[in-house]
Amino acid sequence: MEQKMAAWGFNKQKRTVTIRDFLEIIKRNLKENDERGVIHLGHGDPSPYPSFKTTPAAEEALLNALRSTHFNGYPPAAGLSAARGAVAEHLSKDLPYKLSGDDVFLTAGANHAIEVVLTVLARPGANILFPRPGYPLYEARAAFSNLEVRHFNLLPERGWEVDLDGVEALADDKTIAMVVVNPGNPCGNVFTFKHMLEIAQTAKRLGILLISDEVYNHIVFGSNKFLPMGILGEGTPVVTLGSMSKRWLIPGWRLGWIAASDPNGVLKKSGIIESIENYLCITADPATLIQGAVPEILEKSTDAFFSRTNETLRESADACYATISEIPSLSCPHKPEGAMSTMIEINPLLLEDVKDDVDFALKLAREESVVIMPGSVLGLKNWLRLSFSVEPATLRDGLERIRAFCSRHSNTYKDESRIEKICFIKSYA
Numbered sequence: 001m002e003q004k005m006a007a008w009g010f011n012k013q014k015r016t017v018t019i020r021d022f023l024e025i026i027k028r029n030l031k032e033n034d035e036r037g038v039i040h041l042g043h044g045d046p047s048p049y050p051s052f053k054t055t056p057a058a059e060e061a062l063l064n065a066l067r068s069t070h071f072n073g074y075p076p077a078a079g080l081s082a083a084r085g086a087v088a089e090h091l092s093k094d095l096p097y098k099l100s101g102d103d104v105f106l107t108a109g110a111n112h113a114i115e116v117v118l119t120v121l122a123r124p125g126a127n128i129l130f131p132r133p134g135y136p137l138y139e140a141r142a143a144f145s146n147l148e149v150r151h152f153n154l155l156p157e158r159g160w161e162v163d164l165d166g167v168e169a170l171a172d173d174k175t176i177a178m179v180v181v182n183p184g185n186p187c188g189n190v191f192t193f194k195h196m197l198e199i200a201q202t203a204k205r206l207g208i209l210l211i212s213d214e215v216y217n218h219i220v221f222g223s224n225k226f227l228p229m230g231i232l233g234e235g236t237p238v239v240t241l242g243s244m245s246k247r248w249l250i251p252g253w254r255l256g257w258i259a260a261s262d263p264n265g266v267l268k269k270s271g272i273i274e275s276i277e278n279y280l281c282i283t284a285d286p287a288t289l290i291q292g293a294v295p296e297i298l299e300k301s302t303d304a305f306f307s308r309t310n311e312t313l314r315e316s317a318d319a320c321y322a323t324i325s326e327i328p329s330l331s332c333p334h335k336p337e338g339a340m341s342t343m344i345e346i347n348p349l350l351l352e353d354v355k356d357d358v359d360f361a362l363k364l365a366r367e368e369s370v371v372i373m374p375g376s377v378l379g380l381k382n383w384l385r386l387s388f389s390v391e392p393a394t395l396r397d398g399l400e401r402i403r404a405f406c407s408r409h410s411n412t413y414k415d416e417s418r419i420e421k422i423c424f425i426k427s428y429a
């Protein structure tokens with residue numbers, strides 16, 4: 001029969017591997033009937049754990065919004081103006097200028113904000129610069145929009161700072177933007193002001209848009225304070241992505257935002273803001289009910305709630321760093337000081353029957369019922385991403401299982417000269 005519709009020859013959309021994909025694969029590899037239970041260190045959803053309960057202020061605000069019956073209808077495309085205004089005021093506390101509600105666009109979580117921004121920026125021939133290791137949804141989203149991705153490195157030996165020479169080398173006249181994530185997922189680093197200034201100057205020199213993913217804003221517990229990239233918006237326009245998911249521990253509520261941190265109005269003049277508004281008219285909205293609760297959540301959440309989360313995360317980060325440092329085949333080059341995860345390097349030469357990071361993660365799941373994310377999914381082979389935003393006792397249990405796994409697989413070539421020899425042979429193979 002003759003083919004009538006082009007759709008029957010449908011060419012499947014390209015999509016790169018995401019964290020969700022790998023979690024599905026791991027699920028199929030888990031040990032069966034392990035009475036110890038599964039420990040999830042593979043993705044950052046702290047909400048099931050008692051130590052990471054949201055504040056009663058947020059629950060109360062949501063109930064009030066529900067009972068008011070004011071939020072049963074459709075929201076405006078850019079979000080309820082009271083909620084936009086409240087987010088603008090909230091963000092302005094950290095800025096040297098004031099944002100207005102018109103500078104804020106509400107989205108169904110920051111993941112949706114990524115969709116909106118990348119869809120708006122994608123055009124034939126354009127490319128965009130992402131960090132490696134990174135947050136794989138960016139790659140997947142760009143691939144779906146046929147936006148070419150180029151990766152610059154984050155440097156472990158420099159506390160995961162951006163390799164700015166790499167950025168300069170990658171950018172050309174088709175480069176539309178660069179993305180940074182601060183506080184960092186997956187590395188758990190927090191940029192210094194000096195480094196932020198260098199990043200902003202680089203973006204300005206190259207004439208590219210700076211997109212700053214700050215979903216972990218204020219989730220810091222080391223020596224570097226959190227500063228929003230928007231403080232440099234006077235020099236170069238910044239598109240800030242934010243969310244209630246991480247700081248309020250409510251990823252299921254799906255509320256995020258895009259903020260134009262751009263006091264000179266460059267984004268407005270360039271048409272980017274209008275394009276965002278246009279796209280928001282044809283994409284899904286965050287639930288009106290949640291938007292209705294936003295002003296009260298922002299007003300009533302206390303510093304005590306935020307400090308408690310940060311204190312728990314600080315202890316968890318310390319526990320990770322201490323245990324990993326004791327395991328010969330693993331190393332953590334930089335103690336996490338923000339966000340909810342850290343990167344761990346594997347030395348496969350010190351492990352037997354463990355080919356690489358993916359093999360490590362699959363065997364760890366099968367033997368110890370511990371889920372961890374292979375670095376390959378984030379662009380960094382033979383590394384692991386460990387999310388430590390779980391109940392502290394569960395984390396300690398998970399770390400001990402990782403220790404037991406590594407010691408069981410530690411190879412027989414314990415003496416250093418053998419290892420050097422293997423390295424030597426490998427480098428000539």
Ligand SMILES: *Cc1c(COP(=O)(O)O)cnc(C)c1O
Pocket residue numbers: 108109110111112135181185213215242243244245246251255256
């Ligand atoms: C969790 C996360 C997001 C997505 O946040 P949601 O608001 O839950 O969609 C975006 N970027 C990074 C770096 C994240 O870690």
